[in-house]
Amino acid sequence: MASILIVEDDKPINELIARNLKLVGHICEQIYDGLQAVILANTKVFDLIVLDVMLPGLDGFEVIERISPTPVIFLTAKDGIGDRINGLNMGADDYIVKPFDTLELLARVEAVLRRTMKGTHTFTADDTTVDLNGRKVMVCGSVIDMTPREFDLLEVLICNRNIALSREKLLELAWGYDFMGDTRTVDAHIQKLRKKLGWENRIKTVYKLGYRLEG
Amino acid sequence: MKFWQKAFVLTLLLFVLAFDTGIFLLADYSYKSSLQNYRERSFGEHYFIASSFSTDLSAILKREGDQTIAIQSLFTSYDSYYKKQNVTLALLQNRKLLFGSLPQSVVESQKLQSLDGERRSLIQNIEDKKYLLVSGTLPEPLQYTLIYAYDLSEVMQSQAKLTQFLIGVSAVITSLLAFSLFLIFKKLTRPINELQKATARITTGEYGNRVPVYGRDEIAELAKSFNLMAGEVEAKIEELRLSAEQKQQFIDNLAHELRTPLTTIKGYAQYLQQVNLTDDERIESLNFILSDVNRIQAMASKLLDLALTRSGAIEFQEIQVSSLFERVSEAMKMRLNQNALKIATQSQLNTIWGDAFLLESLLCNLVDNAIKASPFGSTIWLSGLDENHGVIEVRDEGKGMSADEALHVTQAFYRVDKARTREAGGTGLGLALCQQIAKRHKASLEILSDLGQGTRIRLCFTTSSQLDDNTITSTNYYEDVTLQNNLEVDS
Numbered sequence: 001m002a003s004i005l006i007v008e009d010d011k012p013i014n015e016l017i018a019r020n021l022k023l024v025g026h027i028c029e030q031i032y033d034g035l036q037a038v039i040l041a042n043t044k045v046f047d048l049i050v051l052d053v054m055l056p057g058l059d060g061f062e063v064i065e066r067i068s069p070t071p072v073i074f075l076t077a078k079d080g081i082g083d084r085i086n087g088l089n090m091g092a093d094d095y096i097v098k099p100f101d102t103l104e105l106l107a108r109v110e111a112v113l114r115r116t117m118k119g120t121h122t123f124t125a126d127d128t129t130v131d132l133n134g135r136k137v138m139v140c141g142s143v144i145d146m147t148p149r150e151f152d153l154l155e156v157l158i159c160n161r162n163i164a165l166s167r168e169k170l171l172e173l174a175w176g177y178d179f180m181g182d183t184r185t186v187d188a189h190i191q192k193l194r195k196k197l198g199w200e201n202r203i204k205t206v207y208k209l210g211y212r213l214e215g
Numbered sequence: 216m217k218f219w220q221k222a223f224v225l226t227l228l229l230f231v232l233a234f235d236t237g238i239f240l241l242a243d244y245s246y247k248s249s250l251q252n253y254r255e256r257s258f259g260e261h262y263f264i265a266s267s268f269s270t271d272l273s274a275i276l277k278r279e280g281d282q283t284i285a286i287q288s289l290f291t292s293y294d295s296y297y298k299k300q301n302v303t304l305a306l307l308q309n310r311k312l313l314f315g316s317l318p319q320s321v322v323e324s325q326k327l328q329s330l331d332g333e334r335r336s337l338i339q340n341i342e343d344k345k346y347l348l349v350s351g352t353l354p355e356p357l358q359y360t361l362i363y364a365y366d367l368s369e370v371m372q373s374q375a376k377l378t379q380f381l382i383g384v385s386a387v388i389t390s391l392l393a394f395s396l397f398l399i400f401k402k403l404t405r406p407i408n409e410l411q412k413a414t415a416r417i418t419t420g421e422y423g424n425r426v427p428v429y430g431r432d433e434i435a436e437l438a439k440s441f442n443l444m445a446g447e448v449e450a451k452i453e454e455l456r457l458s459a460e461q462k463q464q465f466i467d468n469l470a471h472e473l474r475t476p477l478t479t480i481k482g483y484a485q486y487l488q489q490v491n492l493t494d495d496e497r498i499e500s501l502n503f504i505l506s507d508v509n510r511i512q513a514m515a516s517k518l519l520d521l522a523l524t525r526s527g528a529i530e531f532q533e534i535q536v537s538s539l540f541e542r543v544s545e546a547m548k549m550r551l552n553q554n555a556l557k558i559a560t561q562s563q564l565n566t567i568w569g570d571a572f573l574l575e576s577l578l579c580n581l582v583d584n585a586i587k588a589s590p591f592g593s594t595i596w597l598s599g600l601d602e603n604h605g606v607i608e609v610r611d612e613g614k615g616m617s618a619d620e621a622l623h624v625t626q627a628f629y630r631v632d633k634a635r636t637r638e639a640g641g642t643g644l645g646l647a648l649c650q651q652i653a654k655r656h657k658a659s660l661e662i663l664s665d666l667g668q669g670t671r672i673r674l675c676f677t678t679s680s681q682l683d684d685n686t687i688t689s690t691n692y693y694e695d696v697t698l699q700n701n702l703e704v705d706s
Contacts, residue, residue: 016483078467098478209488212489212491
């Protein structure tokens with residue numbers, strides 16, 4: 001869980017980002033122009049800022065120069081290589097080009113947060129606690145044995161919780177692009193996870209799509 | 216070979232040829248005339264010697280005794296006397312050598328035989344020396360011929376000296392000339408060199424290069440023309456660069472404008488697909504999607520309009536300004552009423568020459584912008600003014616914009632107030648389209664605005680194809696204004 005500042009002048013997009021980040025358990029503040037962003041970022045501490053480049057008032061590059069060091073992900077419609085390099089040189093931690101994929105946004109946010117946030121990274125639901133840093137799962141205080149692949153799948157589900165993921169997407173995220181397996185492999189691993197963690201009701205099957213971890 | 220080298224070599228060659236030929240002819244002439252002098256002198260000497268010798272000889276011949284010895288001693292005394300003056304003598308009797316040290320073959324040769332008693336002269340090499348030979352018979356009845364040979368060695372020597380001297384002079388003058396020609400040609404062709412260098416620099420892309428212009432000769436003219444051409448090229452390149460930049464800017468902006476609604480559509484579609492939502496959330500998300508689909512649709516149609524106005528055929532016709540204003544007011548009626556805005560139209564112009572459909576679309580766009588900027592309940596003024604070739608003006612009492620904004624406002628996708636115009640459904644292409652339409656009418660779009668002072672946008676026709684006499688008479692004009700005002704303000 002992290003506190004995230006979203007600076008984006010287009011209201012629907014700002015709202016979209018906020019909703020998706022809230023779904024996976026983050027706290028969000030929404031700002032629509034550059035000046036406000038600078039004021040807020042200098043009075044409050046955020047774990048991450050998702051910052052649009054083209055903003056009224058001050059643009060994203062100007063904002064980043066005027067705030068105390070905070071991890072920043074740039075969000076922009078410009079995908080010129082020069083813009084990317086400029087953004088990264090300015091001290092941005094990552095760079096997302098519109099139109100972006102929700103899952104891609106979440107994955108990048110997660111990656112930056114894991115890099116920059118110290119301390120334990122855990123997820124708790126029912127009697128189950130998952131330690132994402134230590135790659136350990138405890139159910140009712142006792143450690144559960146899991147294969148690395150099962151843990152990868154669990155991690156993907158936790159990082160994208162409340163969002164339905166297709167079997168193909170799960171394969172891509174947990175197994176990697178080069179895995180040649182069948183989508184039934186996913187079903188088998190999901191069954192194992194449900195059984196081991198007692199999450200029969202938490203990991204929902206979404207009709208005609210895939211699975212969703214609710215929590 | 217470079218031009219100056221060619222000119223240098225050719226000039227030098229020509230000079231050397233002319234100068235040396237002259238010198239040679241001069242030397243030759245002087246040699247020949249001095250030989251002539253010697254010949255005349257020798258004839259004189261021969262005559263003198265021959266007459267003196269014949270007198271002495273006649274005296275000997277009158278005497279008795281051995282005449283041969285006496286003749287020989289006489290000849291020897293003459294010969295030895297003249298030896299001192301570089302002269303050798305020979306005496307012949309009946310064409311046979313009698314006395315003398317000259318070779319027999321020479322003195323007895325046919326060339327020296329005189330048939331009619333005339334004296335003859337000949338230049339002959341004898342034992343590596345050149346002699347001038349003069350032969351002449353002694354007076355009758357003596358059967359003797361006296362040959363006089365003058366040694367020309369000294370003449371030859373002085374001639375050789377003169378030749379040497381002339382060669383020396385020629386060499387010195389030629390080298391002096393070569394040196395000064397070199398300097399002159401170098402200097403004369405320097406502007407050409409500079410032109411050539413400037414051309415090379417321009418070829419490598421330094422379009423700002425110019426050449427200095429010296430004097431008023433052909434090369435200076437060429438340099439001037441060259442500078443003129445370079446200026447043209449620079450201006451054209453700059454124009455191309457600007458146009459390319461604008462196009463790139465347009466494409467960048469278009470990409471940005473397309474990506475923003477696409478982000479919303481894609482994001483909310485995924486959101487609907489993947490997340491468990493309440494009905495309210497579902498409806499809200501769908502509204503976001505629909506509104507951005509509409510935005511893309513509006514943009515597509517505006518882009519199409521832009522493309523059509525740029526390249527499509529336009530129909531020029533005479534348009535009644537009052538009816539044009541009426542149609543615009545009618546078209547914008549609903550939008551005006553929504554914001555409780557009034558429109559006041561007035562026209563000093565009777566007709567204008569243009570495309571009715573395009574001008575209507577242009578005015579609708581301008582009025583639409585005015586509506587977006589105007590405060591609730593204010594008035595928008597639509598007027599035709601009789602200035603220059605005619606001006607149509609749209610004025611509002613809205614919030615206006617800064618000079619910098621006014622400068623950029625006709626660029627595609629430029630928005631003065633980004634968030635607001637998007638909510639109002641703007642595409643950022645309206646004024647770009649207006650600009651395009653104005654351009655097709657050879658008219659200019661002037662934007663006069665100040666923050667808080669409202670905006671005046673003037674469509675100024677510049678083409679003289681506008682009718683000359685299209686002014687409504689002043690009385691009519693005022694009646695018209697009041698009429699229009701009443702009519703429109705009431706509505």
